Amino acid sequence: MPEQRWAVTRAEDGTVRIAGPSAGPAFTRAVLDVAGAVLTWPVLGPTGLPTAEIHDVGQAQQWLWAVYGEHTAAAVDALASGAPASEVTLPERPTALAEAAARLALGHWAARWWPASHLDGIPALEPDLLGLELAALTHECQQLLDESGEVEGIELLEEHLAALDPLIRWRESAEPPRQLDRVLRLIDEAADNAGLDGEPLRRLRSALEQDHGRPTAAPLDLAELFVRQREFALAAGSLSTGTGRVIVRGSGTNDWCRYPPGFVDAAEDAVSWTAYALGAGRRIEVEVVADVAAPVGGVHLAAEVRVDGRPPSRVPLARRDDVWSGRADLDIPASTTPGIEVGVLLPGFDPGPGADERAAREAVRALARHRLSEAAAQPAPFLAEIAAAAAGEEEF
Template sequence: MPEQRWAVTRAEDGTVRIAGPSAGPAFTRAVLDVAGAVLTWPVLGPTGLPAAEIHDVGQAQQWLWAVYGEGTAAAVDALASGAPATEVTLPERPTALAEAAARLALGHWAARWWPASHLDGIPPLEPALLSLELAALTHECQQLLEESGEVEGIELLEEHMAALDPLIRWQESADPPRQLDRVLRLIDDAADNSGLDGEAVRRLRSALEQDHHRPTAAPLDLAELFVRQREFALAAGSPGTETGRVIVRGSGTNDWRRYPPGFVDAAEDAVSWTAYALGAGRRIEVEVVADIAAPAGGVHLAAEVHVDGRPPSRVPLARRDDVWSGRADLDIPASTTPGIEVGVLLPGFDPGPGADERAAREAVRALARHRLSDAAAQPAPFLAEIAAAAAGEEEF
């Protein structure tokens, strides 16, 4: 890697910034809340060191040197006590802590933005599996974190304890992934340090104590190991229930930022709409392909419908099998073909419409496909990605 020089500056409010590669929209940023700072890696960029926004320089000294090197730590310290902005040379090879931090941040990113899609053939990541690996990585990064960050890792572990047994079975199978042993040992150590106990933890401990690897004869069916309901009869594009005459149809915008993960299929063409003529009236029907894990009852998404640039109206969407759908009457003159734009959102969650980020979404899909297909992906694939790739071969 060529020598890199990054700017270190101090803002008026005392915040010290280490400028990294510039980041794109929110869904392309892997962030980590660390002691005294926030670190940001661009998910789509080359892997490397993060940009840092340091609000507590004293606290950040506990890890700055171990991530950015001694020179940067000294520069930040000098800057905080009044020295002018400067440039620093970064270590040529990332330290072990920097690598673990990048991986932890990317894992958190994947847990929120992985573009799982039936339409695109991108299998979902098993949440419990990813969470356990994140718990392990959190422990590995303990030097970086504040107590709240550490607690987050322990909570992930507590919540997904049930997935420990399949992980142990995977480890005892003929061909466990390289990092699994380390993940299990980190989990054991994290549980031991935090005083977490339970049947699953004890079984893990005794499995680890048998030390040398004793592969069981039978090869393992990964898809079966992490059983999920995958019955999913795709009905997208099926004729709507309306009987009127179709005036116009189109696809809407699938802006991931406007609803939480696990609600909508991440494909660009997951949102579609049809405008009908019913006598003199006009009606729109919106259909959105649901995520496999989408909640069925109680929650309503909403479509935001713009007609001819007028203020938007909302159409509530309820889940029926694999689609969220809803319809509403439109107040438009019968003579014209309306210009319609449709978005999908979760009321109360939606931060508002954003810029056109189609290209960035496509880049994220390409990243996901690359990571699933290439075992040499950097950082190395997560256990959940390995399992998803295996499941994908069977089902997608």
């Protein structure tokens, strides 16, 4: 591997930056908040060391040397004390802590940005299963974290205990994943350190104390063990008035950054619309294929509709089965065929429309398909990806 030299610079606000690979839109970046800094890896690029934005050099010194090496840690300390910017030579291979941090960041990325889509044939990741592996990785990376990060790891463990018994059964099966035993032992350590108890954790400790040697049980049906019940009604077109004349129809923009994870199927064509003529009036009906997350009471998506380049208006969407849908009258002359653009968003969450990122979204879909289909994918698949691949073989 060729020698890597990265710049270490200091901004006007005092933030010290270790410059790594550039990243694209938010959904192509794996981000990890650590003690005194934020670390970022490009999801679509090769794995390696992250870019660091260090806002508290004193806190960051607890892990800098273990991720970037002693020379980089010294350069950051010198820069914070007034020395000029410099270049540093990075370790030829990522350290064990750097590799664990990269995997933890990728897991958090998957929890937020995994492009689950019934339309595209990309199964969702079971959140309890992913959450437990993230809890284990958080414990493994505790050197990187401040107190709030350690608390987050315990909260992940408590929130996702529902997957613990299935994981124990998987460990005792004929073909458990290579990392499963280590994940369970890290969960046990994290729970013990936090003083957690309860029947699932007691069963875990009992299972880990047993020297069962090579598993002898029959292979498990992972689709049965982990898959959640997901039935897609996909009742497209059911809003139609039946009396209107279709003027024009099309697909809208499905910008993943404009709504929370799990609200909308990640497919590019999940947003569709139809404009009707109702006598002299005009109406638009919007339908959006929903994903698995059920919104809490009172939470509604909206469609942003722009006609002929004019300022956009919003159409409230209500969820019915597995479709978000809504309609509104259009203020356009009856003699014209309008140019219509439609997007979907959650008011209050939406950061506003971004650039055209369809190519980046397609690259993320390709990454997900690769990770589901290749047992040798790097970094190694998460337990939730292994289970999703098995479920996907039956579902799609």
